[in-house]
Amino acid sequence: MSENTAPSNFIEEAIKEDLENGRFDSVVTRFPPEPNGYLHIGHAKAICIDFGTAEVFNGKYNLRFDDTNPVKEETEFVDSIKEDIRWLGFDWEDREYYASDYFDQLYQWAVQLIQQGDAYVDDLSPDEIREYRGSLTEPGKNSPYRDRSVEENLDLFEKMKNGDFPDGSRVLRAKIDMSSGNINMRDPVMYRIMHAHHHRTGDKWCIYPMYDYAHGQSDSLEGVTHSLCDLAYEAHRPLYDWFIEKLGIFHTRQIEFARLKLSYTILSKRFLKQLVHEKHVNGWDDPRMPTLSGMRRRGYPHQAVRDFIDRVGVAKNESIADISLLEFCVRDILNKEANRVMVVLDPLKLVITNYPEGKTEEMEAVNNPEDESAGTRLVPFSRELYIEREDFEENPPRKFFRLAPGQEVRLRYGYYVKCTDFVKDENGTITEVHCTYDPETRGGYSPDGRKVKGTIHWVSADHALTAEIRNYDRLFNVPDPGNVPEGETFLHHINPNSYELNLNAKLEPSLRTAKPGDRFQFERKGYFAVDSDSTPDHLVFNRTVTLRDTWEKMQNK
């Protein structure tokens, strides 16, 4: 940030002050995921704040895996986390760290604290520790083991490290204040005994540091100037500072901000895990999931996610961002980047009775009106076409600009056609619409200048491709599924129509070469992305998001 740029939020403001008053002379931040799950849109906010803020100040940012609990963490997640962060467009270069890299240093520092009389080995059981901790309104009381000698503590701690004691039998605790109003300061546990295999350190350790003991020191070791985190850690800041001060090491500044919540979405790791394990969705990258891998598969461009995070802003106010803002950001990018294509989702046969049988014409269509460099393509036109079933009405309502008996419309990039007749089957279902075309209107322009109100899309019946189309919608039908009345859970509010399979669609032939990851606008319908399940013989599209539809809104009134 230059001298005159205004800080865009309270964190940048605080950092700017730190720089101006000399507390720090450069900026280093970090994103510290625990490798025990997939990243979701809430993490994206944290990443954008952590990394984006460093970029604003021309600083550096580290990726550090917070792997202090071996029984919960796996290498698999390390890889997916890295992939997702790269997808967002961040490059942490060679600054990839692991809290487990610091286990030796952390151990030495623990010894130092013991020597200073600031830590002790406690033999209390987990239950006893809880009892001794007191409650929110009552102070705790000191453990009977709190005043052991430094020598005894040193000896016991070393034996803990050497594996002489079973899991849960003893812990190392910071000696602070059992009567503190802040429960985090009531002699918090620093180390626990866990005879567990760690994904990086293997079986070297059988004691592992707790988050509170590891995090601040890891920040300090890396020279992180600003440790930006969730509001939940606000109450931990005194402890964060306490360890750093007792150790006399580089003092990182922790600043907390409100985590992201998104309407019609759930972001709790536990709930997401439940959705996957109970098969309410098809895995972590199901396109309905708020995970970055899910959004990527759904077809959300990474720029849209970034733009959304920018627009949501940074504050300490706990809030629920509106999913319609995210959808706006997705459409905004896709509108500029996605090539247009004609696909009939719910086909109805249209026969042009005065068009020569067997004739095919190649009509020129614009690929992207927002981007001239995208060029044009040729689309085959013939006597029998498919149009969208909802684009024909036997008895058109007011302001219906599409096809109806006697009404003329434009077939996009084709001809003007006028409906002359239609065919119904014994159930009363319309099976075919007949019309005549005006040969003078080739390409969609009329030489006499007459106007048509409607333009509809179409696909030539003989040339049409078929595909599997997966229509996705929001996963929940209430704004805050994580917060529901007594006796209900978020599972009661899953949208039963969040996924709908369509095997009937007719696609224009240019789509034959579509590859996984390609994104298109199906004109007048929505944005669709080619799924990773797609093959040349069996195309699969995911509906990313529909187009805005004011006609639908008019009808709902």
Add this chain to the structure above:
RNA sequence: UGGGGGUUGGUCUAAUGGUAGGACGACUGACUCUGAAUCAGUUAGUAGGGGUUCGAAUCCCUUACCCCCAGCCA
């Protein structure tokens, strides 16, 4: 009834004692070979009550409501 945070239109967020502004949404209208996009406009807010001040979203007092903390999770 402990400690720590928070409260600005429907939603998110600015305004740092001096005109309460923006974005999304919603609603109008214009334009349009996508009922999309675009453009123009409308709607709507400082949690309540007191005080300080020429002037308060901002400072003070007070009330209410919301969130976090009692893992050997992070």
